[in-house]
Amino acid sequence: MFKKYYKEANDNIQPNRALIDKIFEEAEKSSVRKPFPKVYKFGTAVAAVLVLAVSAGYFIHFDVEPSQNNKPQLAVEIQNPKVTVETENKQEEKKAGSETINSDEAKRGNDESKTHKKEDVQIAPKEQNNAEGQTTTDNGKTKKTETVVIPITPENEAPSAEVGQEPVLAMANEAEQPAAFSGRTVNEAEEVPENGETEEASLENLTEVADAESSVINSMLVSALGESDGDSGGQYVFEIVGKNEDIYFGIWKEVNDGESSLKSDFVVTSDMSAMYECEHTGNGKIHWTTEENLLLD
């Protein structure tokens, strides 16, 4: 009876078929549009490379473990999404051959050292100059060095620069695999026992999450769940849209050939111990079951 009523109800619905002509008109219009000029394509590519380079630099710094803090690194990263960039030290000496850089050394003249150690990074002199922002004259002498320091301990305050990249996504998706429709069997829709509890949250009082914080969470989830889908090869992006007291709310996207599609909405606990798919129930609420913790797979 349910099936009969549901079918008849849907058969009762009459779509606006005039939309078909509109679709073809739109398709015609878009096919006439001028192609994107090459110069803009080049500019976009350069901008993308710069964004990736800045992101990479940002996360390399976050890979360094805090030296004066017993808190786990992930927790510190979440609490300190903003980055302070200080330019204070001038290094006069340059040693031949490889050498060890220790940015926490007293050379900086700042014993309080809110900075982190860059431990045992072996690089060649020329590369070291570049890494530390030195400018080198023609005869090889070092004129000036500026050291970039990124403190991430909780005590730090008054950030002077924020570094964090929010992925720019296009909306699209497509299914690439053909489905074989083979007909249904009688007993295939059996009851499946439920596990886990259902939880619900309101979206009304979400607080915003800074881009840098969102970016850090994205990188952690990528490291936990992988960079891409094993089947489609699409790159995973975890976009945080807000948080309440102890839960982040986000959108899990998959980017294929520059186009993104939504994989699912999710919630993740602020200690990064659990992540669940969630569903919008309407009326400004979402719900999820704690049956499948995606971070435990």
Added chain:
Amino acid sequence: MFGNTHKIENNNSKRETVEKFFDMIYKLALSQTKDRDSADDVVQEVFLRFLKSDKVFESDEHIKAWLIRVTINCSHNVFSNSWAQKTTPLTEDIVFDTEEKGDVYYAVLELPQKYRAVIHLFYYEDMSIDEIAKTLRSNSSTVKSQLSRGRKMLREKLEGGYGLV
């Protein structure tokens, strides 16, 4: 010359395809978005992607699967665009000739989105669990579980369940 002829034939073929699947996609989109305007937007977006796509489809079933998946994703994106201020409208301008049809239809609309999709494909499109799983790139067990939970919710909403097994 040959190229133009080929293009016209191709366009005619695509128009036939759009007309063939238009109703199905619209009803699926409406069940997902619960709003006629949003459903129109989704349908337009889905078929525009289809028309622009250079993808080679092996069969009508392949096209159908592709369209269903893109429809569900586009519907999802409609939701995600207003994630933080989500107040889902419930379409109430559809008039049914019997009370039972209205009860059943609106009960399905009140389900969470992923259950609605599975219930719609199973009960309206007569797709099997395996077919739904392949179309949505999901596991059969997941689809089975969603179908089961969807039905459980429907039984609670529809007292008596209209014979829902």
